[in-house]
Amino acid sequence: MINLKNAREIEGLALANEISANTLRIAKEMIRPGVTTEQLDEAMRKYIHSRGAKPDFLGYGGFPKTACISINEEVIHGIPGNRVIREGDIVSVDVGAEIGGWCGDNAYTFMIGEVDPVRKKLCEVTKECLFRGVAQARKGNRLGDIGYAVQSHAEANGFSVVRDYVGHGVGRDMHEDPEVPNFGIAGRGLRLIPGMVIAIEPMIVAGDYKVKVLDNGWTVVTADGSSAAHYEVTVAITEDEPRILSDWRPLL
Numbered sequence: 255m256i257n258l259k260n261a262r263e264i265e266g267l268a269l270a271n272e273i274s275a276n277t278l279r280i281a282k283e284m285i286r287p288g289v290t291t292e293q294l295d296e297a298m299r300k301y302i303h304s305r306g307a308k309p310d311f312l313g314y315g316g317f318p319k320t321a322c323i324s325i326n327e328e329v330i331h332g333i334p335g336n337r338v339i340r341e342g343d344i345v346s347v348d349v350g351a352e353i354g355g356w357c358g359d360n361a362y363t364f365m366i367g368e369v370d371p372v373r374k375k376l377c378e379v380t381k382e383c384l385f386r387g388v389a390q391a392r393k394g395n396r397l398g399d400i401g402y403a404v405q406s407h408a409e410a411n412g413f414s415v416v417r418d419y420v421g422h423g424v425g426r427d428m429h430e431d432p433e434v435p436n437f438g439i440a441g442r443g444l445r446l447i448p449g450m451v452i453a454i455e456p457m458i459v460a461g462d463y464k465v466k467v468l469d470n471g472w473t474v475v476t477a478d479g480s481s482a483a484h485y486e487v488t489v490a491i492t493e494d495e496p497r498i499l500s501d502w503r504p505l506l
């Protein structure tokens with residue numbers, strides 16, 4: 255069931271997502287070679303609390319940390335710990351804050367220093383995929399228009415789209431209906447109407463799209479060990495232009 259949001263509810267989601275976007279800014283300010291993923295996570299947790307919010311990933315399905323931090327061949331759901339970030343890594347930080355009962359959700363893949371050309375192109379193309387998808391998030395379009403926009407751009411650049419994980423509705427629950435695939439056929443699927451709020455989150459990989467879950471039960475990695483990038487914003491469908499609630503572009 256899709257929960258449509260009224261104007262007041264969208265303002266609640268906008269606040270949660272503004273805090274979420276600024277949490278990525280906190281990560282950006284300290285991410286560099288030598289920092290551990292645990293240190294990043296701790297700084298983000300403190301920031302979210304300083305805003306009177308709470309981390310919405312913490313405890314979600316038993317997840318033990320504030321953010322998912324996924325490095326190189328890790329696609330999503332990396333668990334912060336003592337791993338040290340190194341020059342040349344690409345580091346996806348996926349984080350959300352909850353306030354007033356509303357959830358935020360967003361992600362950004364940071365390039366650490368000099369990264370190899372494939373990783374650099376992968377990050378740039380994945381970010382482009384995200385905003386091509388966002389541009390389709392408008393009244394009257396269909397979910398397939400978003401998926402097609404993401405997939406066609408990724409594949410035109412020689413990359414693959416992860417199939418096993420998708421975007422989602424966002425509201426009082428971080429994961430609501432509908433599912434928002436990063437692949438699809440233009441003109442097909444659910445029709446978008448004002449009041450829908452969705453997270454669009456392309457997970458694009460340099461090699462084959464198959465993934466597997468590590469023994470920790472969480473971390474999703476590419477099966478072939480190729481690199482992955484992941485960018486995410488939460489978007490409200492309106493009467494006219496898509497409204498990005500967690501727009502981190504001015505902050506990062």
Ligand code: MG
Nearest residue numbers: 359453455486
């Ligand atoms: Mg998400």
